[in-house]
Amino acid sequence: MAPHLQTLTLTSSRPLQQLGGSCCPVQAQQIELEFKSVTRQEFSLRITAPNGDESDLLEFCTTSAVQKFTPANKGCGHGLWRIEVNQRLGAQTQLVHVESIPLDGVGSLGFVVGDDLLPKIESRLWLRLPSGGCCRK
Numbered sequence: 001m002a003p004h005l006q007t008l009t010l011t012s013s014r015p016l017q018q019l020g021g022s023c024c025p026v027q028a029q030q031i032e033l034e035f036k037s038v039t040r041q042e043f044s045l046r047i048t049a050p051n052g053d054e055s056d057l058l059e060f061c062t063t064s065a066v067q068k069f070t071p072a073n074k075g076c077g078h079g080l081w082r083i084e085v086n087q088r089l090g091a092q093t094q095l096v097h098v099e100s101i102p103l104d105g106v107g108s109l110g111f112v113v114g115d116d117l118l119p120k121i122e123s124r125l126w127l128r129l130p131s132g133g134c135c136r137k
Contacts, residue, residue, distance in 0.1 A: 025129045028053060028077035029070065030106035036122070037065045039115045042088035043096075050103075051075025057086075060113070078104055085117050105129045 028049045035045055037060040045067070047055040053071035060067065071077075085097040096117055103109075110123035 024076040024078060026077040026104065026106055028073070028075050031077050031081075031103065032068060032070045032108040033081070033083075034066065034068045034108065034110045035060070035119060036110070036112050037063055038112050039063065039117070041115065041117065043113065043117055044086045044088065044093060045113075045119070046084045046086070048082040048084075049075070050077060050079035050081065077106065083119055085113070085119065087117060 028051045031049070033047060035058065037043070040063055042059075042061050044060065045055070045058040047058070047069045049071045051071060051073060053073045053075065055069040058067035058069065079102065080100040081103055083099045083101065084095060085099075086093040087096045099119060105126050105128040107124070107126035109121055109126070111119040112122045113119050
C-alpha cells in the first residue's frame with residue numbers, strides 16, 4: 001500500500017511585483033528536499049538546483065536513513081530540480097535514474113525511496129509562487 005501523502009499547498013494571490021519585483025521570489029535557499037530510504041539497497045543521490053547549486057553525494061546505507069538538501073547559494077529556485085539516483089554495486093556505483101522535477105514555490109518536500117530506487121513525494125509543505133513570466137534567473 002502506498003504511503004499516505006500529506007499535502008499543504010498555499011498559493012499567493014499577490015502579483016510578483018509586490019513580492020520582490022526585480023528579484024525572483026523563489027530563492028533556492030528557501031527550498032528543502034528531504035529523502036528517506038525504505039529499502040535495504042545501498043544507493044546515493046545528487047541534487048542540482050536551477051541556480052546551479054549541487055548537493056554533496058547523499059549516501060543511504062541503511063533502511064530509514066534520512067538526508068536533506070537545501071541549496072547554500074542565492075539564486076532562483078524556479079525551474080527543474082535534477083535528482084540523480086546511483087545504486088551501489090560492490091565497490092562501484094551505477095547511475096540508475098535521473099529525474100527532473102519542476103518547482104514553482106518555496107517550502108519543504110519529503111521523498112521516500114523504495115526498492116525501485118525512484119524518489120516519490122510523501123509529504124509537502126509548500127507555498128506556490130508562480131513566476132508569471134517575470135522571473136529573472
